[in-house]
Amino acid sequence: MQSPARRTALVTLLSATLAACSTGGAGDETYRPLVGQGGKDVMWVPTLDTLLLPMLELAAVTADDIVYDLGSGDGKIPIWAARRFGARAVGIEYDAQLSALAQRNAVRAGVTDRVKMVHGDIFKEDFSSATVLTLYLGEALNEKIRPTILAMRPGTRVVSNSFGMGTWEPDRTVRLPEQNPLFLWIVPARVAGDWTLEGLPEGGRATLRLEQRHQVVSGTLSDAERRVRPVEGRLDGARLALDLGAGTAGGAGLPRRLLLEVRDDVLRGAPASDAARTVSGRRARP
Numbered sequence: 153m154q155s156p157a158r159r160t161a162l163v164t165l166l167s168a169t170l171a172a173c174s175t176g177g178a179g180d181e182t183y184r185p186l187v188g189q190g191g192k193d194v195m196w197v198p199t200l201d202t203l204l205l206p207m208l209e210l211a212a213v214t215a216d217d218i219v220y221d222l223g224s225g226d227g228k229i230p231i232w233a234a235r236r237f238g239a240r241a242v243g244i245e246y247d248a249q250l251s252a253l254a255q256r257n258a259v260r261a262g263v264t265d266r267v268k269m270v271h272g273d274i275f276k277e278d279f280s281s282a283t284v285l286t287l288y289l290g291e292a293l294n295e296k297i298r299p300t301i302l303a304m305r306p307g308t309r310v311v312s313n314s315f316g317m318g319t320w321e322p323d324r325t326v327r328l329p330e331q332n333p334l335f336l337w338i339v340p341a342r343v344a345g346d347w348t349l350e351g352l353p354e355g356g357r358a359t360l361r362l363e364q365r366h367q368v369v370s371g372t373l374s375d376a377e378r379r380v381r382p383v384e385g386r387l388d389g390a391r392l393a394l395d396l397g398a399g400t401a402g403g404a405g406l407p408r409r410l411l412l413e414v415r416d417d418v419l420r421g422a423p424a425s426d427a428a429r430t431v432s433g434r435r436a437r438p
C-alpha cells in the first residue's frame with residue numbers, strides 16, 4: 153500500500169509529466185522516440201525545454217510570424233511558437249513516426265488551428281513563406297541548406313541551436329550559462345552589383361559599385377567627375393548602412409553615412425546626418 157504522502161507525490165509527478173507532454177515535448181502511448189535515434193541527414197535530439205523560449209525570443213517571434221522548424225522532431229518548437237507567441241508555425245520532419253507524433257502533440261496542445269506538421273524532406277519542401285526559421289541540424293547541414301535560406305525574403309530571421317552556418321557569420325550570438333550557444337542571422341538583401349544614385353548633396357548622378365559577402369558589403373562610390381570614394385557597409389535584412397570613406401578626391405560635403413532601404417532593384421534613404429534629404433538609387437543596367 154502507498155502512503156497518502158507518496159500517493160500525492162506520484163500524482164504531482166504524473167501531472168507535471170502530462171503538463172510537459174501537453175507542450176509537445178515527449179512521446180506518447182503510440183510511439184516513444186529515443187534520443188539519438190537516426191534521422192535522414194541528422195539524428196533526433198530534441199531542443200532542451202529551457203532553450204525553447206530563448207530561441208523564439210532571439211528571433212523576436214510575434215503573432216504575425218510564420219515559423220518553420222526544419223527537421224522538427226516531436227514538434228515542440230512549432231507548438232511553442234503557437235502557444236506562447238500566437239504565431240503560425242510549420243514543422244517539417246522526414247521521419248514518419250516523429251511527424252505523426254508531432255501532429256498528435258499539436259492536437260494535445262490545442263494548436264492545430266495555427267500549427268501544421270509536414271512529413272517531408274527539408275531539401276524538397278517549400279518553406280519560402282517563413283518569416284522565422286529554427287534549426288537544430290548541425291553545421292554541415294546548416295551549410296548545405298544555406299543557399300536556400302540566403303535566397304529567402306530579406307529580413308527573414310534564422311535561429312540555430314548550437315551550430316553555426318560556415319562563413320555566414322551570425323548577426324547575434326546568445327550564450328546562456330552552461331548551454332550551447334544560440335545564433336541569429338537576418339537574411340540580407342541582395343545588393344551586389346552597380347547602382348546609380350541620385351540625391352547626394354554634391355548633385356548629379358553617382359555610381360555605387362558593391363560587392364557582398366552575406367551581410368557585409370564593400371565597394372566604391374564614383375561621382376559624375378569620376379572622383380572615387382571607398383564604401384563599407386552592413387545589411388540588416390533590407391536595411392543597408394553604408395559608410396563613405398574620404399577617398400582620393402576628398403569628397404568634401406559628402407555625408408559620411410547613408411541609411412538606405414533595399415527593395416528589389418531600388419534603393420531609398422537618406423544621409424544619417426540629414427534625414428530630410430532623399431537619396432535614391434536604381435540598379436544600373438549591365
Ligand SMILES: C[S@@+](CC[C@H](N)C(=O)[O-])C[C@H]1O[C@@H](n2cnc3c(N)ncnc32)[C@H](O)[C@@H]1O
Nearest residue numbers: 191193194196197198199223225246273274288
Ligand atoms: C536534432 S533533431 C531536432 C528536432 C527539433 N527541431 C528540436 O529542436 O527539438 C533533427 C531532426 O531533423 C530530422 N531530419 C533529419 N534529416 C531531415 C531531412 N532531410 N528533412 C527533414 N527532417 C530531417 C531528424 O529526423 C530529427 O528529428
